[in-house]
Structures are given as C-alpha cells and as structure tokens.
Amino acid sequence: MKLLLLLQFITVNAILNFKKHSLLNTTDHRILSNVKIYSNLAEIIQPLGKLPLEFSAEDWADIRSDSMTLIGTNVNVTQQTITEKKKSLNNLPVYIRSPTSSHTETKFLKGTMIDENRNLVKVIDKDISKDPVYLTVPANDIIYEDEPFQSKYYVNFTYETTDAVYLSYLRSNLNWKTRYQLSLFEESKSPIIIAMADIRNDGKSRIDVEHAELLGGDINLRMFEQHRSERYEAREHAVMYSISHAQLSTGSPPPSVSRGEEVAGLYVFSINQPFSIDAKTNYILPMFRPQLGIVLK
Template sequence: MKSIFCLLISAVFLNTGDAFLHFSKNKTQVTNDHRILANVKIYSNLAEIIQPLGKLPLEFSEDDWRDIRSDSLTLVGSNVTVTQQTITEKKQSLNNAHVFVRAPSSSNTESKFVKATLVDEKRNLVKLIDKDISKEPIYFTASSDHIVYESDPPQSKYYVNFTFDTSDAVYVSYLRSNLNWKTRYQLNLFDESKSVVLISMADIRNDGQSRVDIEHAELLGGDINLQIHSNSHWRGYNAVPEMAMARTFADAGSSHAPTISKPEEVAGLYVFAINTPFSIEGRTNYLLPMFRPHVTVERFASVSKHFHNAGASNGKAQRSYRLSADRFLSSGNCVIREYDRLVGETSLPNLAAKDKHEFTVGEDSDVTYKENVTVVSSRTFNDTNRRGSFPVEVRKESVYNVNVAFKNFKKNRPVKVEYKLNNYGQSVKLGTPNTACTQDGLTIKCVLTLAADEEKTVSYKFEHVV
C-alpha cells in the first residue's frame, strides 16, 4: 500500500485569453464523472481535457489517475489566479479487517483456510487461532496469495483541491494518456487518365478500460512535443497489458455520425474540429472519415547511389512516387493500391499544401541499370585554408567518365527513370551539359523515359575534388 501523502504545488498564476475557452459559449455539463469530457484536444500521444470546474476537491479513481499527468492539473479561465493547489492520495485502511488466511498447519497436499484478523496490511501481519498449534491467538506474516478477502479491497483515490481568485467562469485542465489519434491513409492509383484518390481516416484510440463521452473535440496535427507522463517520483504507473483491439467505424451516412471539419492553421499546427458529441468504448479505435484532398502523384523508377570510386556496379530500380496535395496532410501510415492491388505502404510526414514528398515501396525487377565509372585524369594540389587549423591542405582533383545502361523489361508500357549520384567531398562539377543530366549541389541527376522493352545508355563526365 502506498502511504498517504500530500503534495503542495507552489502558487501558480495563469491568465488565458478568450480564444482558449471559445467552447465555453456552448452548453457544457458540470460533472465530477471523469468519463464525461466536455472539451477534448487530442494529440498523437495524449489528450488535453478541459471541463467546467465542479465540486472541490476533485476526486479521481486509481484507474483514472494512471492515465493523468498530475503536474498538468490546473485551473484555466479568462480571469483566474490560482493561489494554492494540493494533490492527496487516500486509501481506506484494511487494518482490523476480517479475512481468511491459509492456516500454518496446512500441508502440501491439503490447504486449510481459517478466519483471521489483518493486523498490519503493509506487512500482511495477521492474527488467528489455529487449534492445531495453540489455543491462544498467534501472529504471523502471510504471503499475499494466502490471504482471501471477504469483499473487494479498497483502492487509492486521489483528491485535487485549489484555492483561487476569479470573477468569471473557471475550468479545470489536465492531460490524459489514454486518448490519442493518428491519421490513416489509403492511396488509390489507376491509369494515367484517371484521378488519384487519397482516402484519409482519423483513428481515435481510447486505451482506457471505460467508455468516454466527448461533447466537443479537436484533433491536432503537426510537430508537437508533449510528454505522456511527468517525472514525479511519487506518481506510480503500471503499464496495462495489451488487449485485443476493437474497432468502430462511424457511419458516415447517419445524421448522428460526427463529422470532421476542414483543418485550420494555428501557430504552425492544424486543428480538425469535431462539433458533434460522440462516445468511445474502452480499448476501442474509433475511425472517422476526414476530408478528401485533391492529390497528384507522379510514378517513376528511381536509382539513387552514393559515389565511392571508379568501378562497375549494377542493380534494380525502386518503385517510387512523388505526392503533392492541395491542403495540409497530417503524418500517418499510408497503404498504396495500384489497379485495385496492394503494392506497399509508407509513412507520410506532416506535409504542407502543395509541398512534394518522395517515397519508395520496393524494387521494380523489370527496370535494371549497369553503371561503369572510369578515371579520366587525377592530380593533387595545395589548397589554402585560412579558416581551418592547417593553413594549407592537400586536395585531390579527379575527372570521371560515367556510363549507365538502363533496361526496361516491361513488354506493355514505358517507364520514367530518375537516376541520382550522391557525391561527397569539397566540390563537384558536371562536365559538358546534356539534355538528360543536371547538377543539384553535390548530386548529379539524370532523367529519361524508357519505352517498353527498351535499353538506353546515359553518359556524362564530372570533376570531383576531395
């Protein structure tokens, strides 16, 4: 049993603007039932709960407390000043309770339980009369699995109290780790004449044991650095074993199904509002359809290599995609289908509107390359370096000739190929430009299209200084 303790948090002064509590204009229920959540801001790993302040002190069960960041509990409002806050753990004592305990005279083959009195629950010290040992009461320490209780033993409860000054409405705010969300995508690709379809779903997860009822919610996307649990040494947390996951798909055709609004940008983050009340059962994923963005996807075969030295190499191209959307996409897992077949999956990052994201999903065995790099010339020279510790450094300048043969073994369609040679060193300079190759920093890029069953060779020369 945890001992009773009291944590005093020093004075906190907090003033928040009307925008923070814009939901207060809506009718919200004042309740101490922590399964009824007035306003919830859900992040990728936790949720902020904001509720009208009910009767003090606030009472939390041990199950609820496991999911709460204790250092996040505070009062908010347009004009509220907190002068003192206490968090106290209390548990009804089992001392002097009547229990049944395995008698000391029990054998390995036969267990006998007798009625006893629990004298000290910390040590599992019990008092009983075992006639086989003594007519007088005896005391001994029993193993916890040898004690049987007449009723469910009481659990700890946590009480949070505030003293504060205000002339306006007051709300309590705290973070819970049992609510989170992420985006799930399905990218459907067809032939070039048909539009790309990107289906996005908001996957809201309730990791708690009990159902929660949410009046208003916001899903927040973007790069947000919030920790699930505080570092308070006194706040115990036991991980809950993984259980079978239940999934609920909201019926988009129902007039009562919640809908997610278009995102609004706030301080570099994006907010998706859900203004219809909804409930999520414990250990359940609740999926809601999100917006359908207009998406463009460019498909190509990619070859990306790192230059090491002269020599020959060969390999296969990667099946690659370049995606862009007309609105912000929050990060999430994306399953890719082409022509109604699953072809792979990827993880999309937070992607700004009209920004481009490239990804690959595996090899394309029909598109191969053979690269041959030869040295044309090489020389060393002294380079004056005024910023470094050595005023003169020896550099090596080499000129290389590169020939890359690409082959498309597909019999029925052409393929676009993008080749990159990523260099290291002091500088890189592409030789006589050609229509296929360009230079971007230390990278040389070549782009070409191969017809069905066609082979092409790309040649270029470059100067490399290390």
C-alpha cells in the same frame, strides 16, 4: 517549455470559444467536455465541479498529475493539493491458509488483519495456541470477504475569481495520427486519396467526448474546398471502423471532421458531434481529400 506555452496559448483560445459549445458539468471523469487531442496526449477542459475532485486509481493512471490546473479569464490559484487516500484493511476479517495445511489438504483459518502493509494477521486457533497468534502471511495466502479497497486521488484548490472557472489537465491515453487511403482506378479516372483521423484510446475504460478538436503540425498534403457531391463521394470511399468492440449509433449520422484551420502553426480539425471510444480502441474518421497530382509516364 515550447509545448507548455503552446498549450497555454491554445487553452486561452478555447476558453474564448466555450460559449459555442454546451459543456457538460459532471463528476464522471470518463465523460470529457472539451478535448484537444494531440499526437501523444490530450488536453481536457471542463467546468470545475465540486471540490475536492475525486479520481479512481484507474483514471488517475492516465492523467498527468503535474498538468492539473484551473484556467479562466480571471482566476488566481493560491493553493493546490493532491492526496492519495485508501480505506484501511486493518481490523477487517480475513481468511488465511493454515500453517498446518499439506500438499493434499488445504485448511483455512479465520483471522483479523492487523497491519496490511506487512500482511500481519491475528489468528485464534486452538490447534496452534490457546492465546492469539500473529502471522505474517504471503499476499496470495490471504482471502478477503469483500473486494480489497483501491486508492482514490483527491485534488483540491484554493482560488480567487469573479468569472467562470474550468479544470484543465492532460491525459496520456488519448491521441491521434493521420492515415491515408489511396484508391486507384483505370486511366480514365483520377486516383483518390483520403486523409483519415485515427483516434486511439489506450485506457482501460470507455470515454465519452462531448466536443473534440484534433491538433497536428505534420499535415503535409494540400487541402482544398470540396463540392458537396465530392464530400459524399469521399465519405463513401472512406473506411470508418473501430478495432475491438467500439459501438457506433445507427440512428444518426456518424461524426465527421471539419476542414482544418491553422492556429499558432498547428492544423486544427473540429469533430462536429459527440462520440465515444471504448477501451483499447482505434476510432477512425474521414477528414478531407487532399489535392493530388500524379505524373504518368
């Protein structure tokens, strides 16, 4: 309950700040307009598109369906439906492994799918019977002419409002944590420690983020305002890379994480420009250089 209340509080603040960012209105649910990334999930906020909203089974697997809602300064949701639909395979032509097949010879028969739930197929084969016969066939003995249809999920709302409306929901495939990189030098130079934002996409597809904020409540090292030269030095020492095949644009500077601000007991770090994260990828950005004191004996 505390987490939901906190998310609602931060969401309201996000709505008030929408004018600062140009939010992309798109039906592609892998292009995320405004993202608030927590340690175990991410909250997505984007302009409401044409209803009903359509999600693929792959996208839906990463979405908390009970978190799907509409937000705005003046919106009243009167009804919401979530529907799973799949185009039926019934009456489509298929091929099945013939019951007369042997270990040395495999035969296939052309048939018609009658009931996809039971894999019941109608076959006409003179070697078996003059009349159509009906066989319940194991799934791995069925060959389809086209790729089988996958489920799609549709979300619809009935609502009343006089202002702009935004869609909000939680995704479990996007999270982040803090890493620290420590560089030790000879006694004449002070050691350097740099905080790194490790953002993880656990999903099966690449996602594109228009604007993001990292939120965390366990940043224990003190942050302080750096001089311009110190920021560049910190960036030179930072390791910025991605695991798997993440691709960074070489034509423009990479994204950077702003100095944190405290909101409702959490630290909030904004990322200054759009970025992309491939599937199963860690995307690591430098954050800040904390104040470090070491006592040498």
